[in-house]
Amino acid sequence: MVKKVAVLENIIKTEELSFRYFTEEKKENYILKNINIEFKKGQFIAIIGHNGSGKSTLAKQFNALLQPTKGKVYIKGMDTKDKEHLWDIRQTAGLIFQNPDNQIVAAIVEEDVAFGPENLGIDPDEIRKRVDFALESVGMIKYKDLAPHMLSGGQKQRIAIAGVIAMKPECIILDEPTAMLDPLGRKEVIDTITKLNKEEGITIILITHFMSEAVNADRVIVMDEGEVVLDGTPKEVFKEVEKLKNMGLDVPQVTELAYMLNQEGFLIPTDILTVDEMVRYICQ
């Protein structure tokens, strides 16, 4: 039985997390190096970084698909190295992958959403209820009898999200869920997870290289070469324009503009993220 605690507890916590695949014990082979982070329940966290920064590997640590080489990862207090807790961990922290097609198992939408609860051995009537609820919460209930190949990329990702919701997770990790989608699909997915975060209180960890998706997060973490190099609110992170550009990352165009104007001696705050803010400051 899960007890709801009034205090904002840690849903994910890592201690000196380091990871390499089955390669030699050499510093260069480490994909993750001494990561120490804590995520509180109910937050919307964005993790950004260029390809190869280790962000996807980190996502797999949170779902116990990979275990730390050194250090520890705790999901709601459960150690990911503990075989006993493996399935509880995966049920608590669901993972959505980049390729919309390669995570849909069944030939009918509602059967795919039922896949997770079926694996958990849940009573068929309860599964039915969960499937309908999950499809409603991602706005796809009308599509429940369709075949997955008839859906658009954005719709497929929403089905994948529903499939995780049906397992009643406390946290959803999304590993570049929008990388293969068009702008409309991207919007669908981001709107869906924002809604789930705000309305259902589900902790969202969004791994992305689209800066516009990180701008509305509660917290942004920037990774480079397997380490956390920046950690803070979007405003705190994106004002580090030069650092981000050197890592090959983007900042919102208005933030870059503010930075450039600052370089020329104008006193414009460097943590401007939106057009409205910029307009306000210029027109004072």
Added chain:
Amino acid sequence: MSIKVENVSYIYNEGTPFETHALKNINFSINDKEFVGIIGHTGSGKSTLIQQLNGLLKPTSGDIYINGKKITDKNINLRDIRKEVGLVFQYPEYQLFEETIFKDIAFGPTNLNLDQEDIKERVYEAMDIVGLSRDLEDKSPFEVSGGQRRRIAIAGVLSMRPKVLILDEPTAGLDPRGRDEILMRIKKIHEKYTMITILVSHSMEDIAKYADKIIVMNNGEIAVSGTPREIFRQVDLLESIGLGIPQITYLARQLKNKGIEIPEDVLTVEEAKEYIARYLRGVHNV
């Protein structure tokens, strides 16, 4: 080199209950050395359109002229068209199949029945253009990184020495640095080798930087076409289609509405900075 598309329409599954009008009466022309961007949502018809240009699909009605030659003619040899018009699909790295990188890039020219010396020259040339070191020639394409594989795939089309290069979402799935790199390379290729480059994308920002002309597609039709600046002035139309304008252009419009001296069609951050700096200096009398 020129491309002319005249009253082209394309219908899928004609006569069945699944009939779809993917293209409706398309008319446009592209002149020598132009860098054209085609933008539109999935389903707007942009992918169907580019496949008409190299003969993979034939228009249900209408004609297409490549360099004056009518390719929609009955007796046209499709291989000849594909020599001139090269098409790089989305995620092209998924079409690699040969044992070595050299052989894969050589696939195109080999299909053109050229002699070995000619093929070798073309393969090396293509590798140089996309920035692949010649040392890689004997490696398996599956041994190298994703970014390199994409470049191998593009080289595989360039080795056919096309006069027109069409790329469908070449930045798909890439991170910001990857995106910039590949677009800059495409621009270099355009300037040095091909005569016409067509870039299909759904990113306004990408196209704005490089295109001479933009064609906006919606629902199988051309919604509007013109220079980037002309297009970005039509904000309401773009928004009604569901396409946006770059954030910086949006900012410029807002500022202009507040009476600041800045044109509506600003495309880059640099440009915006110049105008705004000028305004602020004026205001503070610096």
Added chain:
Amino acid sequence: MFKNISIGQYIPGNSAVHNLDPRIKIIITFIFIASLFIITRFTGYIFILAYIYIVVQISKVPFSYVLKGLKPIIIILLLTVGLNMFFTPGGITIFMLGPLKVTTSGLRLAGFMALRLIFLIIGTSLLTLTTSPISLTDGIEHLLNPFKKIGIPAHELAMMMTIALRFIPTLIEETDKIMKAQMARGADFESGNLIKRAKNLIPLLVPLFISAFRRADELAIAMESRCYKGGENRTRMKQLHIENRDYIALVITIFMVAVLVWNRFWKW
């Protein structure tokens, strides 16, 4: 364009036949096929025909679709008829075609074989016309379940079939994409003799296989992350229920078999 392809011959409908429990339908099909081997007199086929007619009427499937299923086996049919007609010893010779002779026993056997084959195909066609591939998979899984004890991997087989059904349209789309990409590089999938054409398929098959393996890998990881641990303690949302109509269908089928047995052994 490929989005509208449906798998197999299934024609959606709401008839009593469509709504039968898939397990019952599979069992009935087996009984039906077995019953074809009871028949030793041509009159027996009349009852079979009557049975088929009733099923087709109830299912509301157009008879032309049923006959379509015979198209692929026309050659085998002709071969069977020919071989039996010309090479059966015994009986009275009816006419000669050069060195080949057609006898009464030949004709009789040829006729029997042909009818048996035809009805066998029609029987299985009716199954696949009225049962969606997913239902069939469910039915097969449930029927194989009791055999888990003797080592038959019922759940794994069902999972393989489900995933195959799920990915067939996706793989067809991908084949199309790869074909187009290679054609854009001058590949030719149409001309040339058999050997040449087989060779020309390599640029299509290699990327397709590699992609399929990659998909399988990613899918396996995705399944694990949704707590898939094999068939142990796994429940199913869709439950199969045997209704009255299933009992009735079974009874009618067994009755037909009884009639065929009577037809065979009764000395008339």
